[in-house]
Amino acid sequence: MWVLDGAPSHSNLLRFALNEDTIRDTTVLLTASMTTPWSIIDQLQAWARILHDHIDGLNLQPDSIKELRARTARRWLEYVEPGDEMDAIKQSSSTSTTSARSSRNLEEELTLPHNTLFRNTGLDIIVVITKVGRDLTRFDKLL
Secondary structure: OOOOOOOOOHHHHHHOOOOOOOOOOOEEEEEEEEHHHHHHHHHHHHHHHHHHHHHHHOOOHHHHHHHHHHHHHHEEEEOOOOHHHHHHHHHHHHHHHOOOOOOHHHHHHHOOOOOOOOOOOOEEEEEEEOOOHHHHHHHHHHO
C-alpha cells in the first residue's frame, strides 16, 4: 500500500506505486474529509486528474490498456446491488437458455449508461469519505 498523504506535490511518488508492472493488480483509494464537504468534489476531481495523467504517461501497450478498460467496464456491467442477487441469477439463466451467443458478442451488445466511465482508467477506484461525525447522522433524519 502506498499513501501519497493528500498533497499533490507527492504525485511524483505514483511512479513507484503505479507502473507497468503493478497496474494490473492495483486498486486506487481516494479519500476526502467531511471536515470540508464543500471541497470534496474538487479534491476528488484533482486526484482523478493526477491519476489519469499518470496512467496516460505510462508506456502501456494499446492492447494492454484496452484490456484493462474492458475489464473495468465489464465489472460495471455485471455489478449486482447487494440484495438483488436472486434477480440477477434469474435474468442470467433466462439469457443463457434463450440464446447461445458467445461472451464476446454479449459484451459488444452491452453498453454502459451515458457518462459512466467516460474516462476509464482501467483501475478499480474506491472513494472513502472520512471524518463523518455523529452530528451528521442527525441531519440525515431531518431530510
